[in-house]
Every structure is written in structure tokens, then in C-alpha cells.
Amino acid sequence: MTEPKQIHLAAHFPGVNNTTVWSDPEAGSHIEFSSFVKLAQTAERAKFDFFFLAEGLRLREQNGLIYDLDVVGRPDTFTVLSALAAVTERLGLAGTINSTFNEPFDVARQFASLDHLSAGRAAWNVVTSWDAFTGENFRRGGFLPQDQRYSRAETFLRTAWELFDSWRGDEVLADKATGRFLSDPHAGAFSHHDQHFTIDGRFPVPRGPQGRPVTIQAGDSDEGREFAAATADAIFSRYGTLETGRPFYRDVKGRLAKYGRTPDQLVIMPAATFVLGDTDADAHEKAHVVRLQQVSEQTAIKFLEQLWNTDLSEHDPNGPLPDFDPVVGEDLISKGRASVRMYRDPLATAKEWRQLAEAKNLTAREVIIEVTGRQTFIGSPTTVATAINDLVQNDAADGFILVPHVTPGGLDEFADTVVPLLQDRGVFRTEYSGTTLRDHLGLSQP
Amino acid sequence: MAGGPLLAVALEGAGWHPAAWREPAARPAELLTAGYWTGLVQEAEAAKLDFVTFEDFLSLRADARGPFEDRTDVVQGRLDAVLIASRVAPVTSRIGLVPTAVVTHTEPFHLSKAIATLDYVSGGRAGVRVQVSRHEEEYRNFGRREPADAADLFDEAADYVEVLRRLWDSWEDDAEIRDVATGRFVDREKLHYIDFEGRWFSVKGPSITPRPPQGQPPVAALAHNDRAYRLADKAADLVYVTPQDRADVTKIRAAVDERLRVFADLVVFLDDKPGAAADRKARLDDLAGTEYTSDAHVFTGTPAELADLLLDWHAAGLTGFRLRPGALPDDLTAVTRGLVPELRGRGAFRHDYEAATLRGLLGLPRPANRYAA
Numbered sequence: 001m002t003e004p005k006q007i008h009l010a011a012h013f014p015g016v017n018n019t020t021v022w023s024d025p026e027a028g029s030h031i032e033f034s035s036f037v038k039l040a041q042t043a044e045r046a047k048f049d050f051f052f053l054a055e056g057l058r059l060r061e062q063n064g065l066i067y068d069l070d071v072v073g074r075p076d077t078f079t080v081l082s083a084l085a086a087v088t089e090r091l092g093l094a095g096t097i098n099s100t101f102n103e104p105f106d107v108a109r110q111f112a113s114l115d116h117l118s119a120g121r122a123a124w125n126v127v128t129s130w131d132a133f134t135g136e137n138f139r140r141g142g143f144l145p146q147d148q149r150y151s152r153a154e155t156f157l158r159t160a161w162e163l164f165d166s167w168r169g170d171e172v173l174a175d176k177a178t179g180r181f182l183s184d185p186h187a188g189a190f191s192h193h194d195q196h197f198t199i200d201g202r203f204p205v206p207r208g209p210q211g212r213p214v215t216i217q218a219g220d221s222d223e224g225r226e227f228a229a230a231t232a233d234a235i236f237s238r239y240g241t242l243e244t245g246r247p248f249y250r251d252v253k254g255r256l257a258k259y260g261r262t263p264d265q266l267v268i269m270p271a272a273t274f275v276l277g278d279t280d281a282d283a284h285e286k287a288h289v290v291r292l293q294q295v296s297e298q299t300a301i302k303f304l305e306q307l308w309n310t311d312l313s314e315h316d317p318n319g320p321l322p323d324f325d326p327v328v329g330e331d332l333i334s335k336g337r338a339s340v341r342m343y344r345d346p347l348a349t350a351k352e353w354r355q356l357a358e359a360k361n362l363t364a365r366e367v368i369i370e371v372t373g374r375q376t377f378i379g380s381p382t383t384v385a386t387a388i389n390d391l392v393q394n395d396a397a398d399g400f401i402l403v404p405h406v407t408p409g410g411l412d413e414f415a416d417t418v419v420p421l422l423q424d425r426g427v428f429r430t431e432y433s434g435t436t437l438r439d440h441l442g443l444s445q446p
Numbered sequence: 447m448a449g450g451p452l453l454a455v456a457l458e459g460a461g462w463h464p465a466a467w468r469e470p471a472a473r474p475a476e477l478l479t480a481g482y483w484t485g486l487v488q489e490a491e492a493a494k495l496d497f498v499t500f501e502d503f504l505s506l507r508a509d510a511r512g513p514f515e516d517r518t519d520v521v522q523g524r525l526d527a528v529l530i531a532s533r534v535a536p537v538t539s540r541i542g543l544v545p546t547a548v549v550t551h552t553e554p555f556h557l558s559k560a561i562a563t564l565d566y567v568s569g570g571r572a573g574v575r576v577q578v579s580r581h582e583e584e585y586r587n588f589g590r591r592e593p594a595d596a597a598d599l600f601d602e603a604a605d606y607v608e609v610l611r612r613l614w615d616s617w618e619d620d621a622e623i624r625d626v627a628t629g630r631f632v633d634r635e636k637l638h639y640i641d642f643e644g645r646w647f648s649v650k651g652p653s654i655t656p657r658p659p660q661g662q663p664p665v666a667a668l669a670h671n672d673r674a675y676r677l678a679d680k681a682a683d684l685v686y687v688t689p690q691d692r693a694d695v696t697k698i699r700a701a702v703d704e705r706l707r708v709f710a711d712l713v714v715f716l717d718d719k720p721g722a723a724a725d726r727k728a729r730l731d732d733l734a735g736t737e738y739t740s741d742a743h744v745f746t747g748t749p750a751e752l753a754d755l756l757l758d759w760h761a762a763g764l765t766g767f768r769l770r771p772g773a774l775p776d777d778l779t780a781v782t783r784g785l786v787p788e789l790r791g792r793g794a795f796r797h798d799y800e801a802a803t804l805r806g807l808l809g810l811p812r813p814a815n816r817y818a819a
Contacts, residue, residue, distance in 0.1 A: 022624060022631055023624070023626045023629075031566060031655070031656055032566065033536070033566050033567040033569075037536075056654050057555070057654065058650075058654065059637065059652060059654060065634060066632070066634040066637050066652075068630045068631055068632045068633070068634045069629050069630060069631060070631060071631055072622075072631055072632045072637075073617070073622070073632070073654060073655060073656045074654055074655065075559065075562070075563035075566060075567075075655050076556070076559040076560040076562070076563040076655065078526075078528070078529060078532075078560065079528060079529070079532045079559075079560045079563035079564055079567065080532075080563060080567065082529040082530075082532040082533045083532045083533065083535055083536050083567035085480065085533055086480070086484075086533055086534070086535070086536040086537050087536050101553065101555075101556075102553075102556075103551070103588050105504070105587040105588055106504070106551070106552060106588075109504070109526055110526050110529060112525075113525040113526035113529045113530070114526075114529055116478045116479065116480075116525055117480045117525065117529055117530065117533040118480075119479075119480070136648070136649075136650035137555045137649055137650055137651065138553050138555055138647075138649070139553055139554070139646065139647030139648075139649070172475065172522075172523065174467065174474035174475040176467070176468045176470075176472070176474070179465075179468060179519045179733065180518055180519065181467060181474065181518060181519060181520060181521055181522060182518040182522050183518070184518070185516045185517070185518050186516070187522065188506050188522075188523075197589060198589045199586060199587055199588065199589035200586055200589075201505060201506070201583050201586045201587040202505065202506035202583065203506065204503070204504075204505060204506040204522075204523055204524050205478075205523060205524070205525060206478060206522075206523045296629045297629070298628070298629035298630075299629065
């Protein structure tokens with residue numbers, strides 16, 4: 001009998017979207033450092049692989065006004081992760097850093113610094129920014145066309161890797177007796193020239209404990225999958241079910257061989273939410289309450305507006321869907337929100353929503369609750385542990401990035417009830433066996 | 447607090463002398479570890495120093511006075527200063543943390559949220575020193591602009607600080623309302639576009655990070671001449687200056703805005719035994735193969751002699767001193783365990799912190815928000 005696959009788990013600090021329930025009496029600050037400490041320490045107590053922090057570079061807007069219904073505001077990713085390195089010992093520290101409004105030298109320097117300051121626990125989720133709207137906060141201002149953004153992101157990452165690799169790791173002698181601090185007068189030398197970056201010089205951070213910080217990506221397009229197969233250590237995917245996860249998993253892992261990589265060199269981790277109860281019925285009841293908290297009447301209207309692309313502030317959320325078609329155009333009512341791009345064909349989506357409303361006799365708000373539902377695991381701890389393990393053992397995923405809906409205590413119950421069940425089944429670690437994030441993910445040092 | 451000078455320590459590598467890493471107590475193999483920095487800052491905090499600073503450069507250079515690029519006998523390599531400060535923040539509780547940030551190549555939006563976040567993780571102890579970049583190597587690392595005229599760089603830095611400050615104010619303190627009845631998390635009337643338009647860049651705002659605990663974390667600049675004094679006057683709360691003697695102190699104090707907190711930078715080599723510090727510096731000079739000089743006055747002597755100098759210059763109008771230890775940890779511990787008791791003995795240094803924030807220690811009130819009605 002073969003050993004069961006080991007599950008990877010990460011904790012996502014809840015973000016600025018409606019799945020984060022700020023109205024819950026248990027909800028705390030999304031800014032105070034104590035909230036980050038609390039969630040990270042829970043994740044470390046539960047022996048999670050890493051803590052994950054997203055990034056935002058402009059407050060979202062709708063109808064030309066700052067969007068005020070969800071959590072607004074977040075701290076700087078690098079700064080929080082570095083501070084968390086002081087209050088955790090083994091937990092990986094992963095952050096999203098946008099490549100569009102940064103320079104490779106600066107980002108590589110900061111991640112290399114974080115890797116040293118955390119003794120080998122840094123990970124970088126590489127993303128590209130989506131619009132000129134965000135660019136208005138930056139001195140470089142503009143943004144690139146879609147195709148160039150991708151190639152800039154790709155060369156950005158490869159350039160950063162060149163900088164990480166500009167030190168071999170054995171140059172620092174620090175030999176007081178002979179007075180030789182470095183063995184190599186040219187340590188850190190690099191020269192990079194391509195269509196996006198023309199830089200050369202000396203990289204100031206000697207090689208970190210992980211060689212390169214772990215690279216995480218979230219690409220889903222064909223070129224995104226290819227890029228991930230070629231370069232990523234982990235993928236933050238959208239496919240958390242058996243039906244959607246297995247094809248994605250097979251496809252992406254199948255692309256590795258042509259880059260000389262083996263399937264275990266890329267860890268696939270979908271984002272997942274969860275609602276736990278004493279029984280499955282209890283959990284489903286709680287899950288419904290959570291959905292009602294996540295989709296208030298006001299939020300339902302805002303979601304309708306995002307698809308219909310017009311002001312619906314007078315619409316009754318407890319009545320039917322609007323009886324006219326969405327306004328189609330380039331100029332979107334909602335700005336700074338990635339998910340809006342999911343409505344690629346607004347007319348077809350509206351038609352689907354109408355069919356759903358008719359079939360189930362749903363109000364507008366109820367439709368939104370149904371179609372934006374993202375509760376991956378609902379049930380008793382045993383049910384959830386079984387579901388997670390089944391997905392991993394059946395190659396729909398290697399693990400999950402869990403997104404609690406309450407900050408910062410939303411992971412506690414999972415840590416206390418589900419994790420021990422996974423440990424009992426021998427599919428999740430009971431102690432960290434290594435010290436770096438690469439160790440936790442089973443990745444070799446590049 | 448007694449009426450003496452404020453005291454800061456400028457942490458840099460193994461110390462400011464290029465051969466400092468070869469001292470017996472130096473830990474040159476640990477310069478890139480968190481433990482190295484937390485140990486030094488905790489030592490400074492135990493002595494109740496006002497703040498520590500962390501140097502930074504966006505290039506591989508041993509110090510600002512390079513070129514050391516190809517030398518193998520000096521410390522090479524450094525970590526991002528803001529991240530060091532942030533790593534240290536949770537394991538300290540009262541001392542101010544002031545990293546350097548190079549403003550010529552970076553984005554004010556990024557730095558604004560980074561320093562605001564440092565203020566959150568430290569509970570109101572963040573500051574930042576803004577530094578312009580004129581070194582060709584730094585430009586080549588970014589590859590997108592030619593070294594600019596010095597006057598332009600300082601004007602650009604002043605714009606940069608204006609953007610930092612507007613972003614810190616772009617959230618009113620009570621913008622987060624969590625009004626369940628209306629479903630509103632924030633009162634958007636209390637969030638403000640900063641709409642900065644300048645010669646070098648424009649920034650829309652508001653910040654993504656709410657107003658930091660201090661409202662405005664103190665901004666510092668190092669200044670050696672009139673051009674840099676103008677940047678300090680326009681943009682900073684405190685200025686580090688480099689007088690060579692008491693007459694210089696008087697002259698500089700008259701040249702900078704009276705509202706500024708003025709700290710004199712001094713490189714210090716300290717030893718209890720008369721003459722020993724000078725001998726040690728001479729020994730380090732021999733190892734380096736050249737006499738160490740600095741933009742700042744280089745002091746060698748006993749803690750008591752340094753106390754004499756500090757009190758004399760303080761009387762000439764300085765707020766305090768930013769001491770650059772020649773070698774770490776020796777010259778830091780000579781400050782914390784020699785100089786500080788000496789000053790206390792003369793009633794000229796605190797026995798305990800009298801404020802919880804860096805602004806409080808500097809005697810700066812928490813400012814009103816420029817956008818609040």
C-alpha cells in the first residue's frame with residue numbers, strides 16, 4: 001500500500017471583499033497588527049505551510065464613489081510579513097506583490113531581505129495589475145496592454161530570479177583574521193537587457209536561506225498555466241471541487257515535463273472557504289446565515305450593478321432581477337475589482353441568472369447569494385476533513401489556501417477540530433520537519 | 447525628563463568604520479540575520495534611547511562614501527531598512543524606529559503605506575528618513591532614468607514627502623464606522639483623494655492604509671548644505687546635520703527652520719580608558735589601510751568627554767544627537783552603558799520613557815488631519 005499524499009494548508013488573511021464578514025460580533029480589526037499576529041499564530045499552531053496576504057493598490061469604486069460596503073483598507077504586504085516573522089518561527093510568509101507598479105530590483109531586494117529576516121520563510125505571489133485606474137496612484141502612471149503586461153510580468157519574475165541567483169551563496173567569508181569579507185569581488189553582479197528592463201549592477205542582498213523565495217502564481221489562462229508550469233513553485237487556483245480541480249490539476253502538472261520538472265515541483269492549492277458545525281445540518285444552517293451576512297440587501301444591489309453596469313440604487317433587492325438587459329460597454333461602473341472581469345458576457349450571464357431565478361423562484365438578493373456562493377467546505381469537522389482529504393488523494397489539489405470569513409479568529413475552530421482529524425489519518429503533519437517554507441512544501445532549493 | 451539632549455543611534459552594518467567588522471566583538475557573519483538587529487535595538491531600548499535609525503542604499507556599497515564595489519575587505523550586502531525596522535518592531539516596545547528610504551527610485555504610494563504599516567506594527571514608533579540618490583550604480587539598478595540635477599532631486603524629494611503626508615491624512619481618523627444598519631464599513635466622506643500633481647509624478651489617492659497611529663510619522667532628512675536644509679525646511683520634522691564644532695552648530699541652527707528638531711550626527715569611538723578609543727580607531731585605520739574620515743565629526747574619547755561635548759553643543763541649540771557607532775556592538779554598548787549613565791548622573795537624560803510614540807519622545811504633538819472638516 002502506498003503512503004497517502006500529505007496535504008498542504010495555508011491561511012489567507014481575509015481581504016477586502018464581501019466574503020469577509022465585518023458585521024459579525026466576533027470580527028476584529030483588519031489593520032491592527034494584533035489581528036495579523038492572531039491569525040498567523042493560529043496557523044502556526046496548526047502547523048500550516050504558510051500565511052498568505054493579498055495586496056491592493058487602490059480603493060475600489062462603484063458609481064464613481066469609493067466602495068464602502070466591504071472592509072476597506074489594508075496594510076503594506078512586505079511590512080506586515082516582516083513583522084510577523086518576529087512572532088512566528090516556522091510558518092511560511094507569503095505575499096502578493098504586483099509586478100506592474102514596481103521594479104524588479106526593488107521587489108527582489110525586498111523579498112530577499114524578507115527571506116533573511118524570516119530565516120527562509122518568504123514566498124511571492126506574482127500578479128499583474130489590471131488597469132490604468134490603479135496606475136493613477138503611481139509615478140509611472142500608465143499600464144500596459146494585456147499582452148505586454150503578461151510579458152512584462154514574466155520578464156519581471158525572470159529578472160528577479162537573476163538577481164537572487166547573482167550570489168552563489170558561498171561568497172561571504174567574514175574572515176576577521178585574513179580581512180577577507182568576500183571571496184569574490186564581483187559577487188552579486190548582474191546584467192539584464194530585454195524589451196522591458198535594461199539594468200545592470202550589483203545585487204545588494206547575498207543569497208537567502210531558500211536560495212530563491214518560493215514563487216506562487218494564480219494564472220488561469222492558457223499562457224498563465226504555461227508560465228506557472230515553467231516557473232511557479234505553487235499555484236493559487238480557483239478550482240476547489242473534484243469536477244473542476246482534477247482537469248486543472250492534470251493539465252498543469254502535465255505541462256511540467258517539457259520544462260524538465262517533475263509533478264511534485266509544483267504544489268496546487270485552490271482557495272477555499274469553510275463553515276463548520278457540530279453536525280452537517282448545523283453547518284449548513286450556519287452557512288446560510290453567513291451567506292446572508294455576506295450578501296446584505298445593499299451588497300446585493302451593488303452586485304447587480306456590477307453585471308448590469310448601471311445605477312440600480314432604486315431597485316428592490318427583495319424583488320425580481322431587473323427586467324432590462326445589462327449595459328454593455330468598456331466603461332465599467334465598478335473599478336479596481338478583479339472579479340468584475342469574470343462577467344465576460346454580461347448578456348449571457350444575465351440570462352442565466354433570470355433562468356435560475358425563475359426555476360427556483362428567487363429574489364434578486366437570493367440570486368446573488370446563489371451565484372456568488374463560494375463556500376467550499378460545509379459540514380461537521382469529520383465531513384470537512386474527509387472532503388479535503390478526498391480532493392487531495394484524488395488529485396484535484398495538493399492542498400488548500402483557507403480563507404476564513406471572520407477576522408482574526410475565523411481559523412481557530414478549523415485548527416482545533418479539522419486539523420487533528422487530518423493528523424489522525426496521517427495526511428497532515430503533526431510537527432514541522434523543516435525550518436523553511438521550501439521544506440514544508442517539499443520543494444528543493446533551486 | 448531632564449533638560450538634556452535627545453539621543454539616537456545610527457545602526458549600520460558592523461559599525462561605521464570600514465574595518466569595524468574585524469573587531470573581536472563584531473559578528474560579521476550575522477549581519478543579515480534578524481537576531482543581529484533585534485539584539486542591537488534591544489540594547490538601545492534598555493538604555494531608553496529615543497530612536498534608532500537604519501541606513502539603506504539601493505545598491506551594493508559599504509557606505510555612502512564608496513566606491514567600495516569591488517573591495518573584498520569591507521562589509522558588502524545589506525537588507526531593506528524598512529523591513530529590518532518592521533522585523534524589530536514586535537520585539538521592542540518603546541524605542542523609535544527610523545529606517546532610511548531612497549525616494550529617487552521608489553514610489554511614494556508604496557513608501558507611504560509601508561511607513562504607515564510600520565507605525566501600526568510598532569504602536570506609533572515609526573519614522574522615516576528620506577534620502578535622494580545621486581549614485582550612478584543606483585540608477586543602473588533601476589535603468590529608467592539618468593542621474594538628475596541635484597537641485598531637481600531635492601525638489602522631487604520634497605514633492606515625494608508632500609505625497610507621503612497627504613496619503614497619511616487621506617483617511618480621517620474615524621473613517622471606519624462599521625455601521626451595520628446601513629451596511630457601510632467606512633464613511634466615504636472621510637476618505638480623501640489627494641490629487642497630487644507635480645513636475646515629476648502625480649498620485650490620486652486615497653491611501654489603501656488607514657491613517658497611522660501617529661497621524662504623521664516623523665520625517666527626517668540628513669542635510670549638509672543649504673539645498674538640503676531647504677528640503678528639511680519644506681518637508682521634514684527633524685534634520686540630521688553634521689557640525690564639526692560648536693561654532694558650526696550655531697551657524698547651522700540659524701540656517702534651518704526653527705520648528706525643526708535638529709540632531710547632530712557624530713561618529714563615536716568610545717572607551718573608558720583615556721586614549722584607548724583613539725588607539726582603537728588607529729588600529730582599525732591600519733586594518734583598513736586608510737584613515738577613517740566622515741561627513742560627520744569623528745569623536746574619540748571617553749563617555750565623560752563625549753557627555754561634555756554633547757551638553758555643550760546641546761546648549762548651542764541642538765535638539766539631540768544621532769550617534770554613529772564606529773564599531774558594533776562595542777561603541778553602542780559604550781553609549782548605552784557608559785554615556786547614558788554619565789548623562790543621567792548629570793541630570794541630563796531620562797530614566798524611563800515619558801511617551802509611548804516617537805512623536806511624543808520628540809515633543810511633537812499628534813497633528814490634526816488636513817482634510818478633516
